[in-house]
Each structure stands twice: as structure tokens, then as C-alpha cells.
Amino acid sequence: MKEDLFILALMVITVPLTGELKIHPFHDTFRISFATPIFLFFLLWMKKLPLFIPGLVVGFFVVAFRVALDFLIKGSFQLGPDFIFHFSAFFYYAAYSIIFCLVKANRLHQRPLLLGSIFVLIDIAASIIELFFRYYFLGNKFSVSTLGLIVIIAIIRSFFVLSFFNIIKLNEVRMTVKQHQEQNEHMLLLISSLYAESIQIKKSLKDAEDITRNCYDMYQDLQNPNYSLNPKDLAPKLLSIAGQVHEIKKDNQRLQAGLSKMISAENSTDYMDINKIGNIIIQTNEKYARSLGKDIKFILDINDYFPHLHIYTILSLINNLTSNSVESINDTGIIKISIHKKEELIEFEISDNGVGIPEKKRNLIFKPGYTTKYDVNGKPSTGMGLSYVKELINNLKGSITLENDCIENKTAFIIQLPIDNLIEKGW
Template sequence: RSIFIGIIGLMIELVADFVELFVQFLVFDTTMTLSKLSDMFLIAFAHSFVVISFFNMMKLYEAQSREKQIMKQNEHMMMVISNLYEETVHLKKTLKHTEHITQESYRLYRLLHEHEAGKKVSQELLKLAGEIHEVKKDNQRIYAGLSKLISKENMQDYMKAEELVQIVLRIQEKYALSLGKNISFISDIRGIHLHDYHVFIFLSLINNLMANAVEAIKDNGMISLVLKGSHDKIEIRIEDDGPGIPEKMREIVFDPGYTSKFDAYGTPSTGIGLSYVKELVKELGGTIKIEQRETKGTAFQLLLPIQNLIQRG
């Protein structure tokens, strides 16, 4: 309502100026000329214009600040949901394992129960199978709750490749700064990207590999993220110029529990990042491999079917 406020301000100032001129006419017997009236109108208009301009500048600044804050909140929420999505993948895998263990425990119970000597052991085994089954049910409840929470958030499940890459780079730049490292990030989007990509799958995969690259670089370095799209698949390449992974270790880096990272007290990390990435890539019907680089550093290549990353019609 800037124009409406400006008109009110102009009218108020004109009335005040008319009153002032009228008082001057009564007291000092001054004359009101057309020139004075036109100057009075121009000055009043200029004052109103300055006030409205300042008001609009303040409103624009406020809107931009609010937009930046909302963008930060959205990025933070996306990362939280992405982490939850990652946990649901681990939990889903655990559910499969507990189901298998329960079935095997009950099978062993049946075998032992048929023999007199094994009846006592079979009862213990049956009790163990029941406890494992209770753990499975608890995990199922947690899995259902997490899945429901992720689907309820649904703030923006699908985004363009350019937007997702910018989010990843901003997050990793902040992470590198928090570790006191000077790392430059390069991105390149090539090929065909006709569809929006699933936000949480994309962030879960890329952030794990990018964060590993940030942690691998000692003080200064460079990380590149390349997306190459086609009609049926997408290739993701993440390269860094860190110390690299020895060739003999490349077969085991995806094993659960493997880690080369330790904190200041010598405590190892969980070692589930790369194993999670491999598990998710496999679930999506894709492949992941570590490529040999001519220079130092590490290069990960992911090939994923496009239909598992885009919204189905």
C-alpha cells in the first residue's frame, strides 16, 4: 500500500503547509502566489517520495532477510530428513537380518526339540527366538514412525539438479570451514536432466561421499562434483585431491565397520558411511566404484537408473 500511504503523507503535508501560509497571511500579511503554491506542492511531493522510498527499502531488506532465513531453515530441514532417510535404510536392513535370525533360531529349535538330549537347549533357543522377535517388532514400529515422519514433512521431495548441487556445495563449504580447511568446490552439470530428482536420496548419497572427501583432505585441496544425465541413467562423479585410497584397500572400504578416521582421543568413527552408500546404490539398481586416478586423490563413480530417482507419473 505504498501509493496509498504516499498520497496520505502528501495530503497531510499540503494541509500543514496551507495552514502555515494562511497563518503567515493573517499575522504578517504575506501574499500567496502561484509560484509559492507550486513550490510547496513540489516540496511536499519530494518529502513523501523520500519517505516512501525509505519505507520500501526497509521492507525489501526485511523480505530478503526473511527469505535467507527461510532458505537456511529449509536446507537444515532437508539435511535432517536426509539423515532420517539414511537411518530408515539402515533400519530396513536390520529388519531383514532380524527376520532371518528369527527364522533360523526357530528352525534350530525344531531340530533340537526332536531329540531328547537337545530339548533343554531347544527351550533356551525358543526363548532367544522370542526375544529377537520382540526386537524386530520394536524396530518395525520405529521404522514405521520414521517413514511416516519423512512422508509427512514432504516440504519438497523433488528438486532440479542445479538446486540440489548448490545445496550440497553450500553444506560442504560450511563443513570444510568448521574443520578449519581451505577447500575449493567445483561443480559441473552435463547431459540431459529432464526431471527433478528425489531430494533425500540425492542428498544422502552425495553428502556422504562429499563429507568423506572433505575429511580426507588435510588442510587445502579441491573437490569436484560432476553430474552427467541421459534418458535412462545418471552418472555422478566425486573427485578430490586428497591422499587417496591404496589399491589393496579399495575392496574393503565398503565393508561395514571399516574406517580410517579417528578423533583426537583415538576413537574410530562408526565406519557406516560408505557401506550405507553401497547398500543404497544397490537398492536403487545402480553401481558404485572407485576409479584409479593418474594423480593423487580419490574418484568415486556412481551409475544410477533414472527411474529410481525421479517422481513417477
């Protein structure tokens, strides 16, 4: 609507002015000017404003402008004669726009020949209406030859405007097609690049899984009181782990170099608004749930104001627990992430209505190596996720607790962390 009002304002200014670029083909007060092509051109661009309104408004301003111009030229003004001399022009623009609106001409842009013919008929009809009022009030007569000239002029200016309008629309379509083509090419390059990066990610994930398993095996050996530490046996294992870590490092360097080219030129930051971080977690886990064929509703509840928090710490903690919730739900369920402030602490609660955690296993879930997840080949997971989460929370001087509500079939992990340990220093 704002665009239409802007177009109407342009019509009010330009149509009266271009109406003065005129000829008098019948040697009387009836004029042919550039105002009609301008008026029609603007009507074609209107989308929401009722099309009879421009005719009424423009007709009024055309009459007012011509009366005012006569006053400036003559130095005097007589309401009756001067107004009657010009007011028939109002009926031309009013009739033109009313007929234009009734035939719904702006719905026929895809049929230019039909549209051009309609414009010719509208122009002829509006001109005849104006001539009738001039004949009735001013005594101007018109004949068959007059009508023939009106038809010729209507054909010329109607198809001229339509041609000019279609040229502009055609250029718009070409620009749009070009933009879509460039976007498609960019997307193809992006997808091909992401495909290559995904292979690198899979390799890094496998290396990381092997490292985690090897480290856990060493941890188990060292926990065994009967294990005798032999440096000759330990050195090759550590060297192998170091080599795998180095390989992951090189893979990540290649990934970072490739992905940095695809990311926009915005300055990255380590701190972000908690609402944006929460939305990233929701979007990521929605995709993860869909990849597992699960229909899960995610709820993000943030009621308090927080300064910008460290992105990677929050993602490491909450994303880990949220993905566990996704895995704990069989087919459909609800996961809620609540973030609140408690004095100098920030509290995260990640709850779900999945299968839950049995009471007898609640003391085991944070121990390294404990897992309930197995892959398609029956190979257990490393069981390091929750132990890593708890270790990170301890380093941040926070706490994590588990709550099971059998009545509501709800399992919730509650994390409390000092806000000062998550915000940028000097905030």
C-alpha cells in the first residue's frame, strides 16, 4: 500500500504538469497531451489501491492546477467561467480509472494484445465522456472525423505505454533470472564444497572415536591395581594417539580453510546473545531428530536478560545434553530448554519425556565409559559425553543434577553456573 500511495503522489505531481505539453487537434478547448500516457503508465504499477481512486484524485488536481495556472497568467480569477472551462478534464480521468478498475486490467499483464485493445477502448470511452461534457457546458461540437482522430490517438498512446511498460517488466524478469542463475550456481558450488568437507568430518569423527576408545582402554588399564606399567608398551600407544590427534588437527585445518570461504564476511565473535545461541541449539537438534526419523517438539524458554555469553561453552554443554534427549525419545516427544537467572548464577534445565534413566543407574551416568548407546553393529559408544559435561561444569565452578519425575514422565538435567565465568572479561 505504501508503494501505491507513493505512485499516487507522483501522479498528482506529474500528470498535471505533463498535461501542459499539449496540442488542440480540433481547434477548441479539447487537448491531447502527454498526461494520459503518464497516467496509464502509473496505473499499471498499482497493486493494492482501488484503481478508481487515482482517477478521482488526479482529476481533481488537474482541474485545480489548470485553474491556478490561468489565474497566474491572467492575473484574475472568475470561478464560474474558469472552472467550467477546465472541469470536464476531471471526468476524463475519473471515467478512465473507473473503467480500468471495472475490467480489472491489471490482471491481464500476461496478455498484452488483449490488454492493449482494452486500453484503446478505455481511452476512447473516456475521451467521448469528456467531449460530451464539453459539448453540454461549452458547446464544443464533434463529428465522425473527430471520433476517428480520437481512435488513432488512443491506439498510438495506449500501445506505446504498454510497450514501454513491457520492456521494463522484461528487463526485471531478465535480472531476476540472472540472479536466480547466479544463486543456483553458488548453491551448487556450496553443496559440492560441503560434500567434500563432510567426508573430512566423517574421517575426523572416526579418528576422534578411535582416540577416545584408546584413551579409555588406557584409563581402564591404569585403574587396574594388577596392571604393571611398562614404558616400552605405553610409549607406542601414546605415539599412536599423538599421531591420530595430529591427523585430526590437520583435517580441522583443512575444514576451517574450506568453510571460511563459504561463510559470509561478518566478524565472528566468541560471545553471543543467549537467545541466538538457544536458537542454534534448537535448529541443530531439530535436524538431528529429523535425521533419526523422530517427530520432536522443541521449546526454548528464556525469561531473563543476560549479557552475551561464551558461545562454545554453552554449545558444548547444552547441545550435548539436548542430543542425548533426542536419542532418548523413541518416536515422538517434547524437549524443553529453560534458561533462567538465580542471583549470580545462570540455570539451564534440559528436560524431555523420553525413556528416562533408571534409579539404579543414576550414579553411573557421569562415570567415564558408561553408556547405554550402541551402533548398528552392536559396538558401544565411548560413554564420554556426560563425563566431559560434568568435568567442564566442575572447571567452571558449577553443578549439574539429574531429576526424574515418574508421574509426569520427565527427565531433566539442571546445570547451574556462575554467570561471571561465561561472560567476556571487562563486561
